[in-house]
Amino acid sequence: MTNLHTPKAVIVIFGATGDLAKRKLFPSIYKLYKSGKIGEDFAVVGLARRPWTNDVFRTNVKESLQNALSIEDDAEEFTSHFYYHSFDVTQAESYTELNGLLTDLESTYETGGNRIFYLAMAPEYFGSIAHRLEQNGLKNSGGWTRLVIEKPFGHDLKSAKELNKEIRVAFDEDQIYRIDHYLGKEMVQNIEVIRFANGIFEHLWNNRSISNVQITSSEELGVEDRARYYDHSGAARDMVQNHMLQMVALLAMEPPIKLTTDEIRSEKVKALRALRQLDPEEVDEYFVRGQYGKGIMKGNEVAGYREEAEELHDSNTETFVAGKVMIDNYRWAGVPFYIRTGKRMAEKCTKIVVEFKDIPMNLYYKEEAEKHPNLLVINIQPNEGITLYLNAKKSGMGSMAEPIQLSYTNNGVSGMNTPEAYEKLLFDCMIGDTTNFTHWDEVAHSWAFIDTILNRWEAVKADFPNYDSGSMGPEAANELLEKDGFHWWDVEKDK
Ligand SMILES: NC(=O)C1=CN([C@@H]2O[C@H](COP(=O)(O)OP(=O)(O)OC[C@H]3O[C@@H](n4cnc5c(N)ncnc54)[C@H](OP(=O)(O)O)[C@@H]3O)[C@@H](O)[C@H]2O)C=CC1
Numbered sequence: 354m355t356n357l358h359t360p361k362a363v364i365v366i367f368g369a370t371g372d373l374a375k376r377k378l379f380p381s382i383y384k385l386y387k388s389g390k391i392g393e394d395f396a397v398v399g400l401a402r403r404p405w406t407n408d409v410f411r412t413n414v415k416e417s418l419q420n421a422l423s424i425e426d427d428a429e430e431f432t433s434h435f436y437y438h439s440f441d442v443t444q445a446e447s448y449t450e451l452n453g454l455l456t457d458l459e460s461t462y463e464t465g466g467n468r469i470f471y472l473a474m475a476p477e478y479f480g481s482i483a484h485r486l487e488q489n490g491l492k493n494s495g496g497w498t499r500l501v502i503e504k505p506f507g508h509d510l511k512s513a514k515e516l517n518k519e520i521r522v523a524f525d526e527d528q529i530y531r532i533d534h535y536l537g538k539e540m541v542q543n544i545e546v547i548r549f550a551n552g553i554f555e556h557l558w559n560n561r562s563i564s565n566v567q568i569t570s571s572e573e574l575g576v577e578d579r580a581r582y583y584d585h586s587g588a589a590r591d592m593v594q595n596h597m598l599q600m601v602a603l604l605a606m607e608p609p610i611k612l613t614t615d616e617i618r619s620e621k622v623k624a625l626r627a628l629r630q631l632d633p634e635e636v637d638e639y640f641v642r643g644q645y646g647k648g649i650m651k652g653n654e655v656a657g658y659r660e661e662a663e664e665l666h667d668s669n670t671e672t673f674v675a676g677k678v679m680i681d682n683y684r685w686a687g688v689p690f691y692i693r694t695g696k697r698m699a700e701k702c703t704k705i706v707v708e709f710k711d712i713p714m715n716l717y718y719k720e721e722a723e724k725h726p727n728l729l730v731i732n733i734q735p736n737e738g739i740t741l742y743l744n745a746k747k748s749g750m751g752s753m754a755e756p757i758q759l760s761y762t763n764n765g766v767s768g769m770n771t772p773e774a775y776e777k778l779l780f781d782c783m784i785g786d787t788t789n790f791t792h793w794d795e796v797a798h799s800w801a802f803i804d805t806i807l808n809r810w811e812a813v814k815a816d817f818p819n820y821d822s823g824s825m826g827p828e829a830a831n832e833l834l835e836k837d838g839f840h841w842w843d844v845e846k847d848k
């Protein structure tokens with residue numbers, strides 16, 4: 354069913370035989386198709402070096418849908434929109450041929466010259482692909498052209514600046530869509546709404562009422578088959594520079610004056626600018642790194658990071674980071690934002706806990722009993738929802754209190770929501786909405802913050818492994834909070 358308001362475009366996927374395309378992009382495009390968000394006037398061109406035909410590519414796309422979703426009898430119809438072009442991004446002549454193919458498809462599918470170039474490839478190619486697209490006239494299609502870039506955006510601030518410069522020669526900032534898939538997650542998008550649509554929270558959302566904020570994104574998976582990428586990256590670059598700091602920015606930003614892309618971004622940038630830059634000698638006081646050793650996960654013994662691949666046997670790469678992030682502005686002075694992320698942890702769970710300050714005297718708990726502070730828990734995944742922890746009277750005689758929970762579960766979305774996140778972001782890109790993509794200024798501030806930590810860690814070898822697979826990370830991550838008088842709240846998915 355084609356509807357006049359559905360966006361139309363040719364989506365060109367660089368790296369279409371890879372893991373990301375198969376696991377996330379194809380299922381997301383299918384869901385957009387099924388929900389009628391895109392109609393029949395679209396085509397997908399998959400590019401990679403291996404010599405596949407359209408048929409092999411379409412079979413691969415169907416398999417990816419079968420793995421990720423339950424597909425219906427329209428799979429044939431859907432995959433008929435997919436075309437494969439064997440392509441080496443380093444060869445200049447490939448681009449001229451590609452332009453010819455795109456022009457033909459534009460006339461078949463009447464997509465008006467709208468083109469999305471989605472770079473689902475290793476980042477070392479990003480700059481040269483952008484340049485060649487420009488040089489070979491692929492942007493002169495008579496419609497809009499947009500460049501979607503996967504993470505990592507650079508390896509540090511210096512390389513990120515170089516990459517940005519290369520891309521900006523060919524594309525304007527408003528044509529560049531830097532994906533951070535956490536910004537497509539339902540409950541991450543909900544942070545702003547929970548904060549700014551509820552007077553009861555917004556009035557308390559400051560250092561007068563909040564004692565600390567905790568953001569945990571724990572994973573059960575280990576490095577899997579990504580050793581080559583991951584060992585050059587580590588958890589700080591892979592998760593903290595982007596996803597974790599984006600969540601910090603959304604929690605800390607001031608209310609935007611309007612819900613426009615520029616206003617929201619400008620508030621996020623201000624929050625990131627206020628991150629306390631650490632001196633190298635302060636890094637160990639604020640940040641903890643870890644690497645998983647062997648351990649037991651769901652009753653099975655699993656290998657340590659260094660045993661996962663030959664090239665990792667003496668690796669000094671961190672698979673875990675915990676840190677205390679301070680935001681030096683009027684609203685947040687003195688409130689630590691603790692972040693924690695790692696691989697091979699006890700449970701797959703992303704959760705934000707906002708801990709409110711205790712009242713000065715609590716008459717309703719026995720002296721020896723632990724008082725329960727008010728907590729606002731935002732469950733990002735796998736369950737989605739919010740829980741507010743309050744204290745209420747214990748039923749029966751007396752006036753003692755006990756903690757109770759008010760919970761809201763978002764039943765609309767089930768299971769892990771990554772494909773859902775990509776689906777939303779891909780659609781945003783098709784309609785030209787860059788709000789949930791990261792602007793260069795956000796990337797630059799995040800790298801500036803992370804660089805100091807990484808430089809320190811590169812200079813001092815760690816004593817790894819220092820946490821067991823299946824645990825919640827090294828003991829030092831607990832001590833980080835204990836020395837401030839706090840502790841990590843449980844992140845079990847059902848709490
Ligand atoms: N996988 C994931 O879950 C995530 C990935 N990302 C990012 O997405 C990007 C892609 O990751 P992923 O899919 O895992 O990587 P893969 O290694 O699985 O895929 C790489 C793709 O690039 C193609 N390729 C490599 N060299 C060339 C070349 N010279 N010319 C044309 N094609 C080439 C490969 O195909 P062929 O060999 O046939 O040429 C393959 O299709 C990376 O930037 C990664 O950091 C980000 C978040 C999550």
Ligand SMILES: O=C1O[C@H](COP(=O)(O)O)[C@@H](O)[C@H](O)[C@H]1O
Binds near residue numbers: 534572591592703771
């Ligand atoms: O970007 C990345 O994110 C995933 C975690 O994403 P999630 O949506 O499953 O929480 C992580 O496994 C990967 O290492 C990293 O590159």
